[in-house]
Amino acid sequence: MIQTQVREQGLDIAALQDKYAEKSPMQILEFALGQFENIAISFSGAEDVVLIDMATKIRNDIKVFTIDTGRLHRETYQFLETVREKYDLEIEVLFPDTAKVEALVKEKGMFSFYQDGHKECCAIRKVDSLRRKLANVDAWITGQRKDQSPDTRASIPVIQADAAFSTQENSLVKFNPLANWSSAQVWKYIRFNKVPFNELHQKGFVSIGCEPCTMAVLPGQHEREGRWWWENSADKECGFHSMNSVKPN
């Protein structure tokens, strides 16, 4: 067990991004867990379990939370239990606001995402819960990786000021220790360290989310193709990405 001393905030994020850009996930975690006392790991019930395995080698009092959207696979619930028992952890399970879910289902039914897109359901079942949690921590740790989505995650840094969930009262720091790791590196770590993993991975699932919105993919398919496969590129239509390569004179 590595001994860490928790220090105060007031970080130069830009300088830290440069300093830790090439560091290993373990080194980034050591810094994060040493810098912040009130810090939590976001666990999705998938291969981000490696964060828990690494973090428990650094501190024995790590805080882990997960979001139970109410629509997860049976295998994911079983996996959460496996992880809880193996690492002797208290996993904080966040649930969506009952009234908001009831209102959504009452108005649009149980499968509105197939018609309206997934974002409204995700906002209620996932983001709203996440925001509630993050209002009460100083920093959080995710398993986000660049290779998970060339469209949306290609540029995520290993450490960042969290613009999405920071408030006027709470400046939040976000760590993405696995940002530069590939899926192959994650799985190499899992196998080498005998880390438990979600059974769904053995059934062809790569990216694991809610049951109605996740499917197995074929060899060679990108993991993004296993999520919200019925949606087209409409979500991207408001972005300026296609134009950003052209600089005005």
Add this chain to the structure above:
Amino acid sequence: MHITMVKKVKADGNPCRKSADVISELESLGLLRSIGRVVAADERNPKSEGFELALQHSVEAAPFFIVEQEDGTEAVYTAYSRFLKDVFNHDVSETKQALEILSQNPDLDFL
């Protein structure tokens, strides 16, 4: 105070979904008349003013708002709900705020 709204116009000439939704809501709230200018980032013209403003302010998605005060200070709002709250003191539901967080941060999809 002068407000500029930048919307995106797609190759087919129609506004993007979010821009259309926001314009519609501003209209229903009676606030559209408070927007001094609505300029387009037009996919058919990469040099259109809205696109230049997006580059100038490093904004990645439409719509967004530039609010100029009498004293010359300027604020750029990429979050519609924050814009409504700060500029018009209009509260937005938690669900809409969460939806906007997701729309502005698509990397959160996989959490």
